[in-house]
Each structure stands twice: as structure tokens, then as C-alpha cells.
Amino acid sequence: MTIERPAIPSFQPPVRTLMGPGPSDVPPRVLSALARPTVGHLDPAFVGMMDEVKSLLRYAFQTRNALTFPVSGPGSLGMETCFVNLVSPGDKVIVCVNGVFGGRMVENVRRLGGTPVIVEDAWGAPVDPAKVEDAFAANPDARLFAFVHAETSTGALSDAAALAAIARRHDALTIMDCVTSLGGVPVLLDEWGIDAAYSGSQKCLSCTPGLSPVSFSEAAVARIRARTTPCPSWFQDLGLVLGYWSGAKRTYHHTAPVNPLYGLHEALVILAEEGVEAAWQRHRDNHLRLAAGLQKLGLDFVVREDARLPQLNTVWVPAGVDEAAARARLLNEFGLEIGAGLGALAGKVWRIGLMGHSSRPANVALCLAALEAVIRG
Numbered sequence: 001m002t003i004e005r006p007a008i009p010s011f012q013p014p015v016r017t018l019m020g021p022g023p024s025d026v027p028p029r030v031l032s033a034l035a036r037p038t039v040g041h042l043d044p045a046f047v048g049m050m051d052e053v054k055s056l057l058r059y060a061f062q063t064r065n066a067l068t069f070p071v072s073g074p075g076s077l078g079m080e081t082c083f084v085n086l087v088s089p090g091d092k093v094i095v096c097v098n099g100v101f102g103g104r105m106v107e108n109v110r111r112l113g114g115t116p117v118i119v120e121d122a123w124g125a126p127v128d129p130a131k132v133e134d135a136f137a138a139n140p141d142a143r144l145f146a147f148v149h150a151e152t153s154t155g156a157l158s159d160a161a162a163l164a165a166i167a168r169r170h171d172a173l174t175i176m177d178c179v180t181s182l183g184g185v186p187v188l189l190d191e192w193g194i195d196a197a198y199s200g201s202q203k204c205l206s207c208t209p210g211l212s213p214v215s216f217s218e219a220a221v222a223r224i225r226a227r228t229t230p231c232p233s234w235f236q237d238l239g240l241v242l243g244y245w246s247g248a249k250r251t252y253h254h255t256a257p258v259n260p261l262y263g264l265h266e267a268l269v270i271l272a273e274e275g276v277e278a279a280w281q282r283h284r285d286n287h288l289r290l291a292a293g294l295q296k297l298g299l300d301f302v303v304r305e306d307a308r309l310p311q312l313n314t315v316w317v318p319a320g321v322d323e324a325a326a327r328a329r330l331l332n333e334f335g336l337e338i339g340a341g342l343g344a345l346a347g348k349v350w351r352i353g354l355m356g357h358s359s360r361p362a363n364v365a366l367c368l369a370a371l372e373a374v375i376r377g
């Protein structure tokens, strides 16, 4: 044998308070659900739990869509599942870009042989519906429309109802990224007429990272069925995945992440116990508490007041403060994680998350006290 036996002990993670852009704090109930005994992924008990996860997700997404389930992978895989099934080569897709995650949608369209029509807004601004109207007027052949509901790179919330209504008037299907919005602010797929949505387990649902709830309308399913070219991804081909996630007899597609799905089930049960309206209100209340404290510290928000995400608060780093050094002190001295800026905002902002289980008055108080200590030296 040439490879020596490594003398590595078990990993013991430090205890942190997670107030960045995700993952958020995972509640003890979810952590203990993850530790329950693993069963076979086609065990009747597990299949029954999968059906409950689908029902719980329909509640979270506020939809009756039959095709609602968690993709076995992070939010990025949920995104690709939507694009890879709905975009055919040659399709024109109107894509809104007001931060990092809209840019990834554009990249998806390009890689699938589609033509993206980009509607740009400033980083920190919500998507402007007037620009989307103009894009449809100039591109009446666009078959799809895509936008990010809650731009995690900036903290801006866009008006999903208004945007989806424009797409419907122009006979286009809508893909919405609700990775950061689901569970934190209203997400009303049916009322708004969203055709494909993807989210993540690690933000306002406060499960561990690695699962991506998705939901598709009947119109989206019809579009997928009418494809003339095969879905270019075997793993994400919804026609194949569905034999496993639905129907009277489940057939093997891939081995589902059994224990992570116990965790998601528990996180969704917690959301249902609280009620989505109460969860949205809690996120709002804690955001207002934090915003009042940040104002007292002299920290200014990047996003205008009426478009701020309660679960992701982006503030300019004050002049004279070393951004990275301050975050390192928060982590090392207070066990508190907040997020750095991404892309165009790197080095300029802090992103303070109040997502899911992290959205608590005690976390707000800790964050404000710790920030005061590091800013004032």
C-alpha cells in the first residue's frame, strides 16, 4: 500500500449564528430529523413521506401544481432543471438581470442553444416592469420569460405578480427563481401565474443545503411534452424523474437523499405549523427591528425601502472600515456569520440575513451589538 492511513478525527463544526445569505440556522427539530434511521428509498414508508413532502411544498409555494417536488441537489440544480426542460434550441427567452443570479439564467439559456434577450436593471434595484413590456413589444416571438424574485446578491425584491402578468399577456411562460423568497415573503405561484419555480432548502426554509424544491404548471408540463428535441440532461429530464416522484408504482431513477429529505419534511412541517402568513410577518417584524438598529449605527441600505427583502439586508460598509477584517472579527469574537458582497458589490457591502429560523429578535440583538463593537473599534 502506498497511501498512508490518515490520522484524522471526526469533524466537530463550531457553533455559529448564521446571518449571511444562506445557509440559515437549522433548528434542532430539523437536525434531529436528519439523524433518524435511513430506510430504503423505495420503502413504502419513505414513498409515503415523499408524498407528504410534495403536499407540504404545495402549501409553501401556494400552488395546486401536481408537478411539485424537491430536486436532489442545490438551488442551482433546480434552476437547471427548469431551464433544461423548458428551453429548446432556438427559443428566445426574455431574462431579467439585476444581480448575480439573473446572470446565471442568461448563461443557462445560452448553453441550451436559446437566445437570451436581456432586460437589465441596476444592482440593488428591482426589475422594472416597463422594461419588460418594452422587451416583449420588441420580441413578440419570445416564448419564455425568466426573473429572480429575491436577488440575494443585492437584497432587492421584484414585483412577481406584475412581471408574470406581462408574460401571460404575451403568451410566454414564466420561470421564477424563488430560492431566497420562499418562506420569507409571499410566494403565490397560482395567484401570480408562475409556470416554473425553483427554490432552495437552506434559506427561509431553514433546512440543510442541498435540496431544491421546484414546481411546474400544467402549461409548463404541456410545453415540455411538446418538445421536439430530447431534454439534453438525463438526470434532470422531468419525464424520467417523475416515474420516481409520482404515480401509483414508483420506479428507480436515482437514489434519493433519504435523510436530507427527512430534514426538509421537518422544516416544511415547522413552516406549516407556523403558517406562511405568520412566517412572512415574522420576517417583516425582525427586518424592521434590524433596520431601526442599523440606522442608529449609521449604516445605509443599498435597496430603496419599498423593494427591500426582509430576509436579506444589504448595507454599505462605512468609510474607513475594513470590510473583510470586520466580518472576520464578527466570526471569531461573536461566532456570527454575515455575508460579503458579490460581483459588482464585492468589498463594498455586507449582506445580513434574517432567514427562516435565523429570523429571531435574539439574532437581531446579537448582530447589532456585535456590529457596533467592530465598527466602533
Ligand SMILES: Cc1ncc(COP(=O)(O)O)c(C=O)c1O
Pocket: 021, 022, 074, 075, 076, 077, 079, 101, 148, 150, 151, 152, 153, 177, 179, 180, 200, 209, 210
Ligand atoms: C437567488 C438565488 N438563486 C440561486 C441560488 C443557487 O442556490 P445554491 O447555492 O443552493 O445552488 C442562490 C444561492 O444563494 C440564490 O440566492
